[in-house]
Amino acid sequence: MASIGFGVWTTVSGNQPAPVSQSSTETETAPIFFSTPPVEPDLAPEAIAALEEDVRLEPRSPLAREALGSAYVRLERWKDAEAEFRVLVELSPEDDFAHYALGRTLVEQGRQSEAARQFELAGSLAQGGATAPSP
Numbered sequence: 001m002a003s004i005g006f007g008v009w010t011t012v013s014g015n016q017p018a019p020v021s022q023s024s025t026e027t028e029t030a031p032i033f034f035s036t037p038p039v040e041p042d043l044a045p046e047a048i049a050a051l052e053e054d055v056r057l058e059p060r061s062p063l064a065r066e067a068l069g070s071a072y073v074r075l076e077r078w079k080d081a082e083a084e085f086r087v088l089v090e091l092s093p094e095d096d097f098a099h100y101a102l103g104r105t106l107v108e109q110g111r112q113s114e115a116a117r118q119f120e121l122a123g124s125l126a127q128g129g130a131t132a133p134s135p
Contacts, residue, residue, distance in 0.1 A: 044075055055084075062092045069101060081105045096125035 051068040058064050069084030085102035092098050103118030 047071060048075070060091060062088055062095070062098075065091065066098070066101075069105075073101075073105065076108075078105050078108045082109070094125060096122045099125065 048068075048071055051064070051071050054061070054064040055068050065084050065088040069081045069088060072078075072081035072084060082102065082105040085098060085105055088095065088098040089102055099118045100122035103115040103122065106112070106115035106118065
């Protein structure tokens with residue numbers, strides 16, 4: 001299975017990124033997106049088909065939804081990724097990654113105000129300071 005990474009980092013003086021765990025009160029939080037190299041175009045259809053089949057067989061599996069959404073991100077299929085991460089948020093409303101990943105897909109589609117709410121939820125959930133709203 002292909003992997004993709006998401007993370008929230010902070011910017012410290014000198015614009016050097018540091019993980020949130022290394023941040024101080026003098027930092028600005030800036031969500032960033034990073035990934036492994038793109039899927040080889042020849043392998044992408046087979047990989048997507050296998051992940052879509054996993055979702056078809058286990059539609060309520062957060063792991064299957066996350067994997068398919070992440071694969072769509074790697075292929076820059078933002079609307080498809082958004083759809084998977086929206087389902088992931090419904091399945092796992094307390095999962096900070098689900099909210100963050102949804103926010104990143106919204107940013108990529110130019111929907112910053114919608115993304116901001118997802119980033120707020122992700123940050124609060126990651127710090128244990130909030131409960132996700134009921135769907």
